[in-house]
Amino acid sequence: MQAIQVGLLGIGTVGSGVFHVLQRNQDEISRRAGRGIEIRMVAARNVARAQSVVGAQVQVVADARAVIAHPGIDIVVELIGGCGIAKALVLEAIAAGKHVVTANKALLAVHGTEIFAAASARGVMVAFEAAVAGGIPIIKALREGLTANRIQSIAGIVNGTTNFILSEMRDKGLDFDRVLREAQRLGYAEADPSFDIEGVDAAHKLTLMSAIAFGIPVQFDKAHVEGITRLSAIDIRYAEQLGYRIKLLGITKRVDEGVELRVHPSLVPAKRLIANVEGAMNAVVVQGDAVGTTLYYGKGAGSEPTASAVIADLVDITRLHTADPEHRVPHLAFQPHTLSDAMDALPVLPMSAVVTSYYLRLRVVDQAGVLARVTALLADAGVSIDAVLQRAADEVGGEGSTQTDLIILTHDTREGTMDAVIAQMQALPTVLAPITRIRKEALS
């Protein structure tokens, strides 16, 4: 079956991410989608630069309308941003019967009602997972995963720039202006950062989540929007002393009289997971009456994280267009006829082949030379030591004890190697009890 044909409007950071990820993972993506997904045309202001990104096989044009009008294009991906030309192009794509995928939160938060109505009338989809919280599939979670619930509230860190600035202000004790300049230098904040630091970007995203959660139209004009520009380092410090962190939260909440819709800096108890979301990361906490509290965490921006969301939308649309009705989403994500081949290519490994690091505890005789003997065995086997903790004997066994605990953290080692070394250590007469071995995962 021919690949589904995609046209990109704009090929900046996100667009090139979409192109590269689709290329790199094309086998897996088509095994999941049941069909290939191919970028066929790109519209870009700078045609030559765009052509150098996508190579000669992809047609690059300067006129976005040529992409929309092309009869071979099934899906138009709008990555221009803003509410000007992007709005006109999205409406034209809809009118031309094309599905649209967009990362444009401003457009949908402000003109969503008009755009979604046009799409419904024309029988096409406007998918926008990438518009909120980058690669985190939060739109899907709210729209599909939590459909059983009366949603009670959403609170999210949905702007990475401001979260990065707040993390830096806290870590370094610096005031807003100074950290902003640093963030701009590092590329975490734009030259004109006002949409981010004034809370507008977060409010766009919050408006979309609020509409989905509560079944109301998008109403960005009614959001309370307050940024972080007036925050000072001293308030961050005082908050810390009181057991809180300050985060720029988008909060939408259902109360008896209606819906709260507000973006502003907020004190959050330091022990909450969301209070510990640092740097440019995003996180959204959703409370539902059945599910209770759930949290979604990940990168909220960047080329490939955002591309991950754009492509998820492309796969959703492709699945809807291609498979027979009962199998749009395969049970195990991949088309079933591809599973057994994959099993041969990707066998489940025996535990002895696993590479990880280890915590070892040895109950040993408290005498000179024991540690040397143990570490020599590890060295002979090529196991590299990360840390050693040796307890005082009386701390472990009480006063006058002649036993102690030796704790060793290793670097990455093959499990089979570790089994052999443990057997050797266990045979030492100075090792008095079965050795405890617990695996250690960095989870980078």
Next chain:
Amino acid sequence: MQAIQVGLLGIGTVGSGVFHVLQRNQDEISRRAGRGIEIRMVAARNVARAQSVVGAQVQVVADARAVIAHPGIDIVVELIGGCGIAKALVLEAIAAGKHVVTANKALLAVHGTEIFAAASARGVMVAFEAAVAGGIPIIKALREGLTANRIQSIAGIVNGTTNFILSEMRDKGLDFDRVLREAQRLGYAEADPSFDIEGVDAAHKLTLMSAIAFGIPVQFDKAHVEGITRLSAIDIRYAEQLGYRIKLLGITKRVDEGVELRVHPSLVPAKRLIANVEGAMNAVVVQGDAVGTTLYYGKGAGSEPTASAVIADLVDITRLHTADPEHRVPHLAFQPHTLSDAMDALPVLPMSAVVTSYYLRLRVVDQAGVLARVTALLADAGVSIDAVLQRAADEVGGEGSTQTDLIILTHDTREGTMDAVIAQMQALPTVLAPITRIRKEALS
């Protein structure tokens, strides 16, 4: 349009949760699904008790096969558990052309290949969001949200019982046996807890996630399964001293030679979010090559959290059966014709109507009576104080300073009230600078 008709096999904890949530949220759920979802028949061993749960309108039978065979039933929800009769019933439901929703991880981890093949051949769906991590929509995230990615690894806390036990062992310094008995007394562990504490339940769930992530068949028999029964309090303490927490993790990882599939206790750096998932909560960390690290957190068990996942599957199936192809999932989750009515019923509130708590910082003259004056204004307005922090003047303004900072945390207050009090406080001659007001969110 007639509601879609559901038959429940089993109505214990999860089944009654499904029944109650469907009843309580029926308006919202049908606005989302485009159609009502109705439990029409229930099969239960104890018919009288089941009848008392569902009331007289729902037919309760002792014979599960009567539910499967009933021509009016569109979807069969299997909540019996285990691999015995449940397997036969699921296969019979499929053969009868019914869609199946199940929370049965053991069944799918062991017999998934056979069951999914039967479902595909018959053209029906077997949905199982509730089988992994309860209310967290992790199956949907892996199967749809992250389709762009080559998944690199998954590491999850997917068994609440063992995480509760480990949290208690750490908090109280007690050994496994003692905490297990306490957990059984509190209902966090079953009378026969072996599936949980030996890691089998976690391995069932991990097997399903691994298959979805890597595009391989379910292969529970190849999983390495190790529980927490041999963990001692002393290792938890030593790990803590070294900067780690011990969690029972299910880990599946793609490496060059194949796939790792292993459940065992693991040391995790204490600063990782997943290391701070406490009690009976679940969390899953997924690494994809495009999206980077994402994390999903929530309740992994319990009546209504699990029901939330079962109903999400019911809505998915209903949407697929009902709506026109392009609008299976409405843009804003709810059927568009219902949005404007909802806007009237649920207006976005002005900020003055928002109720939250506050952090206030007042730069004041360092003299007697200032705090009394400020707190009197708050008291007069009915604002209740949670905490006060007053800094020493020389700490704030340097030696010899006559100014200091007064920080007040309030309890919940209406924003309009707070605006008025702040204006009054601002007018005090002892208040020297614009008052800082930052909202505070408990995020319970």
